[in-house]
Amino acid sequence: MPDTSDPRLTPARSDLADIRLRGVVAAERYVAGAPARVAVPSAPLRRAPRLEAGLDTEAVMGDAVSVFEIRDGFAWVQIHRDGYVGYLPESALGAVDPEPTHRVAALRTFVYPAPDLKRPHVAHLSLGATFAAQAQEGEYWQLAGGGFVFAGHAVPFGTAEADYAATAERLVGTPYLWGGRTSLGLDCSGLVQLCLEHAGRACPRDADQQERALGDSLPPGLDGLRRGDLVFWKGHVGLMLDAERLIHANGHHMAVAVEPLREAVARIAVKSFGTVTSIRRLDFSA
Incomplete structure (x- = not known):
């Protein structure tokens, strides 16, 4: 239902x-x-x-x-x-068939008309895109829908990258795009969703949905945080790279950026989303 x-x-x-x-x-x-x-x-x-x-x-x-x-x-x-x-x-x-067999693990990869890197590309696929591989020709997967993708840029469907914060780090500098969830443009919750999905974990789309659905709430305060903790504001989310640094897609930098959490908290409190509403910790052991 x-x-x-x-x-x-x-x-x-x-x-x-x-x-x-x-x-x-x-x-x-x-x-x-x-x-x-x-x-x-x-x-x-x-x-x-x-x-x-x-x-x-x-x-x-x-x-x-x-x-x-x-x-x-x-x-x-x-x-x-x-x-x-x-x-x-x-x-x-x-068509819904065939089902995907592989997922793009590179930030983005080109689709070629033939298994030849010297041919002009016809499209690109972003991190997280999936495709059905029809056959392998040399170092390339032939897509069921046409075209070829370098096999080294893809992993079997269902493969997970456990360190979702590492995926976020790879996306530093990606331009901010409201509603974006590809490596060409991301918003705050799109970054979190993309990274968690790359880690094999289902994730809602928007920050308020994520705050309700993900992890366990930590006690108030900015101490004792660790890599992967999610920091929420009303309308915004970022994730911790360690006890002090936050990575988030944001309109201040207009990009995915890393900055000290306390600096971000002070600026955001004054200029945009107000105070932190919660910090949540995910448990991947379940």
């Missing part, structure tokens, strides 16, 4: 809703979501079916979605990875 407590995760409008919500929410019509998969390197998920509508998040190649409506070039979907609902370009979608 879909979550109806959060409109970001509820596939329901006044005129149309997920058939699983019949009797739960009121709508003129109910439909079963049709399975599909994102077939382009990345695609913007917007809050309305208009090009000028705000970017809520991004889907990447291999993401499975349920499609409830296609109209005027947009598909109203729910992303399976985190449950987010919104509008993707219809052109971004393809």
